[in-house]
Amino acid sequence: MITSTSNQQIKKIIQLAKKGKVRREEDVFLVEGLRMYQEAPQEKIVKTYVSESFWKREQKRFQDKEIEIVEDRIFQNASDTITPQGILSIVRQYHYQMEEFWKKENPFFLVLENIQDPGNMGTIFRTAEGAGVDGIFLSKDCVDIYNPKVIRSTMGSIYRMPFLYTDCVTDLVTQLQNKKVRVFAAHLKGEKNYDQENYLSGTAFLIGNEGNGLTEELAQKADCYIKIPMAGKVESLNAAVAASILMYEVSRQRRGRREI
Amino acid sequence: MITSTSNQQIKKIIQLAKKGKVRREEDVFLVEGLRMYQEAPQEKIVKTYVSESFWKREQKRFQDKEIEIVEDRIFQNASDTITPQGILSIVRQYHYQMEEFWKKENPFFLVLENIQDPGNMGTIFRTAEGAGVDGIFLSKDCVDIYNPKVIRSTMGSIYRMPFLYTDCVTDLVTQLQNKKVRVFAAHLKGEKNYDQENYLSGTAFLIGNEGNGLTEELAQKADCYIKIPMAGKVESLNAAVAASILMYEVSRQRRGRREI
Numbered sequence: 179m180i181t182s183t184s185n186q187q188i189k190k191i192i193q194l195a196k197k198g199k200v201r202r203e204e205d206v207f208l209v210e211g212l213r214m215y216q217e218a219p220q221e222k223i224v225k226t227y228v229s230e231s232f233w234k235r236e237q238k239r240f241q242d243k244e245i246e247i248v249e250d251r252i253f254q255n256a257s258d259t260i261t262p263q264g265i266l267s268i269v270r271q272y273h274y275q276m277e278e279f280w281k282k283e284n285p286f287f288l289v290l291e292n293i294q295d296p297g298n299m300g301t302i303f304r305t306a307e308g309a310g311v312d313g314i315f316l317s318k319d320c321v322d323i324y325n326p327k328v329i330r331s332t333m334g335s336i337y338r339m340p341f342l343y344t345d346c347v348t349d350l351v352t353q354l355q356n357k358k359v360r361v362f363a364a365h366l367k368g369e370k371n372y373d374q375e376n377y378l379s380g381t382a383f384l385i386g387n388e389g390n391g392l393t394e395e396l397a398q399k400a401d402c403y404i405k406i407p408m409a410g411k412v413e414s415l416n417a418a419v420a421a422s423i424l425m426y427e428v429s430r431q432r433r434g435r436r437e438i
Numbered sequence: 439m440i441t442s443t444s445n446q447q448i449k450k451i452i453q454l455a456k457k458g459k460v461r462r463e464e465d466v467f468l469v470e471g472l473r474m475y476q477e478a479p480q481e482k483i484v485k486t487y488v489s490e491s492f493w494k495r496e497q498k499r500f501q502d503k504e505i506e507i508v509e510d511r512i513f514q515n516a517s518d519t520i521t522p523q524g525i526l527s528i529v530r531q532y533h534y535q536m537e538e539f540w541k542k543e544n545p546f547f548l549v550l551e552n553i554q555d556p557g558n559m560g561t562i563f564r565t566a567e568g569a570g571v572d573g574i575f576l577s578k579d580c581v582d583i584y585n586p587k588v589i590r591s592t593m594g595s596i597y598r599m600p601f602l603y604t605d606c607v608t609d610l611v612t613q614l615q616n617k618k619v620r621v622f623a624a625h626l627k628g629e630k631n632y633d634q635e636n637y638l639s640g641t642a643f644l645i646g647n648e649g650n651g652l653t654e655e656l657a658q659k660a661d662c663y664i665k666i667p668m669a670g671k672v673e674s675l676n677a678a679v680a681a682s683i684l685m686y687e688v689s690r691q692r693r694g695r696r697e698i
Contacts, residue, residue, distance in 0.1 A: 217671070297557060301676045308672035331676075338670055373690050406686070407693065410598055411477070412568035415682075416561045416591075422679045423686045426666075430633050433667065 179230065180248040183255055187246065191227070191256045194268065198322040201271070207324035209336075210259060210266045212236075217334040224268040229253035232264025258326040271324065274340045279313040285359065286310060286428055287382040291317045291347055291396055293417060295388055299323065300331020301418040302385070303339050309425035310432065313340040317347045351399040354382050361401045363392055364420055368405030375404055377428040388417045439490065440508045443515055447506065451487070451516045454528065458582040461531070467584035469596075470519060470526045472496075477594040484528040489513035492524025518586040531584065534600045539573040544640050545619065546570060546688055551577045551607055551656055552647040553677060559583065560591020561678040562645070563599050569685035570692065573600040577607045611659040614642050621661045623652055624680055628665035635664055637688040648677045 180188060193200045194208050201207050206224055209215065215226060226245045228236070233247050254262060279285065288311055293299050299321050306314060320343070321328060329336055344350045351361050359380035364372065384400055386392030391414070397403075406415060406423055415423070440448060453460045454468050461467050466484055469475065475486060486505045488496070493507050514522060539545065548571055553559050559581050566574060580603070581588060589596055604610045611621050619640035624632065644660055646652030651674070657663075666675060666683055675683070 301679060304672060305675055305679050307670040308666075308668035308675055310669040333672075333674075335670070335672065371693070406568075407689070408568035409570040409689070410567040410595070412564060412593075412595065414593075415565055415568055416678070418676070419561060419565050419679060419682045422675075422682055426683045429667065429669070433631070 180227075180246060180252055183252055185252070187227075188248070188252060188256050191266070191268070195256075195258045195326050198324065201322070201324050205271050206268045207271055207329060208258070208266055208326055209269050209329055210257060210326070211263045211330075212265055214329070214334060215265050215267050217337055218267060218269055219337060222270045222337075224270060226265065226267040227253070227256075229262070229264035236265075259330075272341070274313075274342055276342065278340050279342070280357070282312055284378065284380050285312040286377075286380075286432075287313050287315060287354065287359065288421065288425070289315045289317075289347055289350065289354075289361075289382055289384045290320055291384065291392055292319045292387040292390075293385065294321050295417070296321050296325050296327035297331050298388060298416070298418040299325075300328045300333075300336075302421050303328075303332040303335040303341075305418070305422045305425055307335040307339050309422070309429040311339065311425060313342070315347065315350055316341060316343045318343055318345060348396055348399050351382075351384070351396070354380075355401065361399065362404050362424075363397050363400035363402075364406055364424065365392070365397055365400070365403040366405070368403035370404055371407050372404040372424055373427050375402060377431050381428055383421065383424050385417060385421045440487075440506060440512055443512055445512070447487075448508070448512060448516050451526070451528070455516075455518045455586050458584065461582070461584050465531050466528045467531055467589060468518070468526055468586055469529050469589055470517060470586070471523045471590075472525055474589070474594060475525050475527050477597055478527060478529055479597060482530045482597075484530060486525065486527040487513070487516070489522070489524035496525075519590075532601070534573070534602055536602065538600050539602070540617070542572055544638065545572040546637075546640075546692075547573050547575060547614065547619065547642040548681065548685075549575045549607055549610065549614075549621075549642055549644045550580055551644065551652055552579045552650075553645065554581050555648055555677070556581050556585050556587035557591050558648060558676070558678040559585075560588045560593075560596075562681050563588075563592040563595040563601075565678070565682045565685055567595040567599050569682075569689040571599065571685060573602070575607065575610055576601060576603045578603055578605060608656055608659050611642075611644070611656070614640075615661065621659065622664050622684075623657050623660035623662075624666055624684065625652070625657055625660070625663040626665070628663035630664055631667050632664040632684055633687050635662060637691050641688055643681065643684050645677060645681045
């Protein structure tokens, strides 16, 4: 049992929670909570730590699994949450290749540019899985997907949603277009409402930064501008909400193979 | 100019940021940032405070407006944000009456039960205004709408969206039903997808707690269970996202007066 905050493993966990650089170097990330442990692919789990009291309650779960027990006080210290459940795992990072995004005909993608809020990022992943998105491309300046707050907000979708950080999202859009994916941007210049376009063939949405929207450079690459109509004095929606409304319109059309 | 943290007004601001009880007693709330100041109804503003440097940059805005200047260091201390813009106002609370919810034929309402996350709450208000919601009812155990984090996430919708805390949401639902509002709940028992119902007549959605969903007691009161279909292994969506998808389906149907 680990009983000291100066234990090297505990120090490493705290670093992994705080520093993207350490996560990259070690090629791992942290997940917390029983659900995130249970949903993790077994072969991806490097090591699991449980608090002493969690162990006492739940040890049946871990028969013939190698886990490390940590004194409650030390676990609390290492945890990123205020009221930790008492279980955290170190999990190997994902390295998707471009080919993995092309498994399906008429694919459905998101391209995220400079999304900064961890909650938004995680929520977009979660909703994307629910809406049937095939993959997510991220600009280099997006928040680190392995940030513990992002991971928590994905509610497990991190394990299942293919994603790729791209050096240049405008080049990526060209690639998508070459493969006959139609690229849409929610934009002030949009004339048609988002539900007046057809998303049955290959579709990608460009989603921009929370405060500033898309860069003009990226927005210009879109094949089509759309708008989400807003009543009242609302000028924009939360980025995750806007993305979700668009994604579920695609899902709605594709579910019934419905024309609009 | 206020130059001391022991200034009574600064102490009051800090209390107003932290304590719902103090906000209720004084019948006011705090708003931060230029946009929130500009959108606030003038007659609702009790007092506005600006940092010294904000004043130097922006004083033209405040000709013949009574404002209090606060030394930068003290303002930073009183602000709820890490990088304050340098302007905050004390604004009078809203007291909507039930009658104000019935201005329109075929109204569109939300009923929120035990929503706890300030960001979700504010985002729901913001999206609701955009989607044309006529009013929001809240159970007593929802997060305080005047919590600074909620206010910030509303992006100004707090000034425009009628809302009412209700002692008993199940009784409220009966009231809505008596007025011919059809009450929908997203629920595991839902058979039809949310986009297979018609929302052109009076419509209300019940939105439940982030972790636990709706209480069985409230869910049972619904006229109709619906579901948001989810691909992959997603079991639920973020509460604000789920609410937004439902709201924008109503908006979509009503925009075109389209049958589904």
